[in-house]
Amino acid sequence: MVALRVDTHVFGRAGRCPTFGNGKGGQVCADRVRGNESGTVRHSADAGGGRDPVTGEAGAAPVRVTLRQEHHRLTVVLAGEWALERATPRFNRLVDDRPRDGEVHAVCFETAGLGAWDSSLLTFLLQGIDYCEAHDLEFNEEGLPVDVARLLTLARAVPEQDLAGEEGRISPVARLGRTGLSAYRGFLASVTFAGEVVDSSARLLRRRARFRWRDFWVVVQSNSSGALPIVTLIAFLVGVIIAFLGAVLLRRFGAGYYVSFLVGYGMLREMGALMTGIIMAGRTGAAFAAELGSMKITEEIDALRTLGISPIDHLVLPRMLGLFAMMPLLTIYAAFVGIFGGMIVAVALLDLSPTQFVGGLLTAVTLSDGLLGLFKGTVFGLIVGLAGCMKGMQTGSDAGAVGRAATSAVVLGITLIIAANAVVDWLAALMEV
């Protein structure tokens, strides 16, 4: 009968031995060497020489864990230098993998050979405490250095305050309900916000609200000269794309001449407003959300509120009106740039002269097409301004909140623009515009 069983594990050197277990807690090397010395079973793991795995320096004593079982007591002998940057053992795996020899009721420690140690030792011991709790064992910390025992006590101290709002797992039904409720609340908040903006505009018209002209002009500037380069580029390319599409398709029927119809209709009725709206959602909508969001986080909006100044009058309205004023102009501009792009393709690919192109265009499109595009641009401007300002004003208070606000302003803006485009097109078809 074996009275005493000893298993030794040496850790801390990466390299030539296969990973033990699934290699979770770093590289733990263990070669099993089993010997029988006068009734002792040694279960050891060693990977040779005392070399630091990170620095490659020789000298630091390797982490050595020896498990010794006497009757129902498992003694864990800790030795070597424990450092976070070296591979350290996992308590459960060590204990579970040791050769079984009867039941264990208590775990205690011997630390005579323990050198320098850091959090890696504490982590190992905390794993031990968890393991003992899970398996109903006594965790005897008498053998541990006083400092270690003290830190373990600190780490296990019960927080003095109950975590607020902490709940157990909630059922999928409850989660669905909560999601629904929060979506409903979000919808209500949007409607309220839109209402406040309308109310504020009404007050402005009745000259009851003070208007910040400075913010208005800043927005006008950033959406005129500031936005022109990107609008020019995108609108030009969209015009080119429509013309290419038309050229390829219409040439097959010998109707290449009609490419001007396509470009004219496409840019004036649809793409001019749509592309400008999308650019503005990504550019200005995101900027509004980020500006207002960071003002919310730094309590600048609260500071307005406690002065009795409505942040809607003061911050939202100048931005929305600035965009509202500029969007129609940008839309017309985009449509013309797009038509110009289409004309270049038509001239180059279809041997049409610019005069023929413009002539065809003018027979096809009417003023109402241009007005429809203009109307759409105006609506999209309102949508972008509303989405950007609303998401900004609803920003949370953590570090990532401003980023999320800007992102959701863009997503909401683009989604609403496309939805509104569909609705306006449908109405236009009904009214035969």
Added chain:
Amino acid sequence: MAAPRPERVAGEAPPVEVRNLTMAYDSFVVMEGLSFQVWRGEIFVIMGGSGSGKSTLLKTLIGLEKPAHGQILFDGEDFGAADGKARKRMLRRMGVLYQNGALWSGLTLAENVALPIEEFTSLDEESIADVVSLKLALVGLRGFESFYPATLSGGMRKRAALARALALDPEVLFFDEPSSGLDPVSASRLDDLILQLRASFGTTIVVVSHDLASIDKIADRALFLDIKRKTMTALGSPDDLRENPPSEEVRRFLHRSCEGVP
């Protein structure tokens, strides 16, 4: 301080009164059963541990959060029930210094201080500029009119924010953690400024703080919010409370001790 301690003036409604106030986020109650009066010309400190709801109480007092239950009265007028013009009139009488100043970052110091004046008075530009210079000089920032908040140190930013809070000569000033983020000297300088304001203008001052040195220096009376009991457990001068602490939590707080904390 040699100044006599302000006392309740008989027959006059206190500038700030809280009646049976409960604050809650959805169903989570932060504090309940708060009732107290702040007397005219008093420096009243709301103290308590981190997370005890001090800042929430301040936000409720200045109308940024709605109370779940109870009333807040300014000069005997119900703040919660006030609407539109009445509410604006009440807000005009108070000034708030936020924890990080909350200066409007797009405006210069002068424009920051001028904004409330423009909003509430019909002074011409020149007079506004004079008032702005005076307010900035009061907080030791003469000549910083054209600076933007981002270019100032934390202490200067707080003082500039104080100048803005003083813009309309408020009757009640609220301070949210005035010493937070300041070095001991700047913090002490701000305390001096608070005492001086009270001495010169007789302003009623409500301060949220957990800085013991500052509380000892400025507080006439202090209110203790107990995070465990979720209500106020002490109200009195810091010295009295230190000598006869009504609860173990108050004793620990005022003696800066964690003895016996589980």
